[in-house]
Amino acid sequence: MPEDLNWAIGGEAGDGIDSTGKIFAQALSRAGRHVFTSKDFASRIRGGYTAYKIRTAVDPVESVVDRLDILIALTQRTVEENMDELHEGSVIIYDGERTTMQDLEIPEEMVGLDVPLKSLAEDAGGAIMRNIVALGAACEATNFPIENLDESLEKRFGGKGESIVENNKEAARLGQEYVAEEFDHDFDYDLETTDDDYVLLNGDEAIGMGALAAGCRFYSGYPITPATNVMEYLTGRIERYGGTVIQAEDELSAINMALGAARAGARAMTATSGPGIDLMTETFGLVATTETPMVIVDVMRSGPSTGMPTKQEQGDLNMLLYGGHGEIPRFVVAPTTVSECFHKTVEAFNFAEKYQTPVYLVADLAMAVTEQTFPPEEFDMDAVEIDRGKVVDDAAIDEWQNEKGQFQPHLATEDGVSPRTFPGTAGGAHMTTGLEHDALGRRTEEEEVRLEQVDKRNRKVETAKNEEDWSYREFGDSDSDKLVISWGSNEGAIREAMEFLEEDDISIRLVSVPYMFPRPDLSEDVEAANDVIVVECNATGQFADVVEHDTLTRVKRVNKYNGVRFKADELAEEIKNALAEGTEVEA
């Protein structure tokens, strides 16, 4: 287990919590420390409790734990919300001078550092910098070199002018000095720095970066939590490569625009969350039956309906696997870490074009908003390979025309994948339709043609099953008869839970599955195990159902659906409890 420190800043939405947390996270990352962040936020612009939490260590960290060592509390509620995680020796930095803070109570066993954040900030040039004063105070309490914070402040405020940067540095310094001078206390924490290089990013950003690396040149979307960051990331960056982002009037429009762009030959993507997927589902069928390559990102949040927009859940799997009327060939790819969000996005584009199908890329809120450090080599742009599939140019067009010289966009080939022309290709003009169609793309209700086209579309999935590597990520004791199966962002927490379990001499094998459809065959793994536990953030066990269906074996379930991601220590207990249950569930 890494020697880690858990840090948080909390207050009301609008207090600058998020940017302050990010500044500190970047400072830690730049100092060669690993960082894993999490956010408690409410669906409102101002007011209400919000917090940004950082877990940091010299070794990689991949989950959150129930412990808080340093807390910057801008409100009393911040202390109350985190009381369970605070412990003897936890340091709480607060501002006793603020009138609204007069009642802020710090439990005796904790170290309360009453720092005049506001007045020190005013000394440095403005009350708005009180959070930065608090960061300086936190640096002192953790023996963290404030120079690392300076770099982060330069990055953050550099665009606003030198004096703003200097004022912020001064604010941090005043906070640090105040703690050093006023509190005669020997702090327990020592944030050592290293020479390692890391980048710090979240899942939404990794998806956006993956899209750019994959050659995505068109993005259309409608703002929705927690997927909006994908659009915000691409806006302003996609143009560097000639591409464009269109903010559509709704999700119906967003997916149809992407469809148009994809048919024009661009690599096109849209991203949304569950409610948006609902709206897109009609066109999803059109995308599939017109065999248009497209990537649709679903960043899951708590449902149903508007549910809990700012909370974690993995409740959309059934919709992604089965949503839409009729039978629709599709791919569902589910990255398991922030860095996998990058790689799987690239892969999703290749699947889409190779097989001419829509690809759902599914992430969950916990992964999408979590910032995590990685060695930059994990995002190797030069290693990105682009496969555009069966694109036919002017020269090769003759091969794919019928005897009347008409291009056949839906020709039933052996592998199910048809030739494709981009508009502008001479001799390649063709139509396609959501109606059942023939090889030319024209409407038909002929029984034979219907069978041929349905079989052709489904054959693509069979081809992909054979041609691609539907592997999973594996961790822990490969010989263990205790198998834990996971998807999405739970991987990190389970990996860390495994270390807790080791302390109790429980070794498990973790299989983390990044492909929901097509997916790896887990039959042998399940058969070889005595205990099979599927861990997921939903109430009913949607992936567990799939595993049972595939392997014809009952599995145990560990589910969490209160809106909060799994924590490593809590998960260790849950897994222990599940192992203690009987092995067979009554059918």
Add this chain to the structure above:
Amino acid sequence: MSSDVRFTDFKSDKQPTWCPGCGDFGTMNGMMKALANTGNDPDNTFVVAGIGCSGKIGTYMHSYALHGVHGRALPVGIGVKAANPNLEVMVAGGDGDGYSIGAGHFVHAVRRNMDMTYVVMDNRIYGLTKGQFSPTSREDFETSTSPDGTHQQPVNPLALALAAGGTFIAQSFSSDAQRHAEIVQQAIEHDGFGFVNVYSPCVTFNDVDTYDYFRDSLVDLGDDEDYDPNDYDQAKEAILDRSKEYQGVIYQDEDSRSYNDRMGLTEDLSDIPEGAPEDAMDLVREFY
């Protein structure tokens, strides 16, 4: 693009299944003529169609084409045009497709002013579902779903377009072949969203808004020397005057700058060069 393209090159070998006498024949012929006259050919043309009788147009024309879902043809066209501005993009729909289920997209397509053409075949009835009232049906129009009238005002598509900031608003009559083709051609040539509402009579289910009705009531603004389509106030007056049926370019903003132009969209985005772009690692470095 070749100069010897004839409008028949835009015809497919599929025979239309529209009812004999349907206004859509004339609407489509005019579109094909306008495309040929503006120097386009089937391989650089993308036609997007909606649902209903009008939606069949992609089958009967020869070009790159997509027949989409009900009401969503415009966003598809916008995506095509953004991804490859070199293509001539024409979207065709009916009054139900464009002003009912797709009304939201219509308003936003107008205000986005993408450089494309939108032709609506307005027959004031739902034909393919066999005779229910449409958003442009008259208030007293009796149909299978409005036995004693619709009890609602018909939408004024031209006013909707004007209110949304339309830069090219026109109306034509499918039977007046020459004039209709001319108007669609002007819409294509317009730098921005060229919107043409075409009276395209349904001979089977609408016995009110007939060829005779339009022939008798149409006023061609092109014949009026005092009418200036660039004059917003005049256009507003004509559009809000529902006592007459107008034909012609009713409003055109001479200063129109298309979305493509504003956004600097000039490239064909289908092209992705091999290998990572030179500055790709900058994307990673941003996260240091």
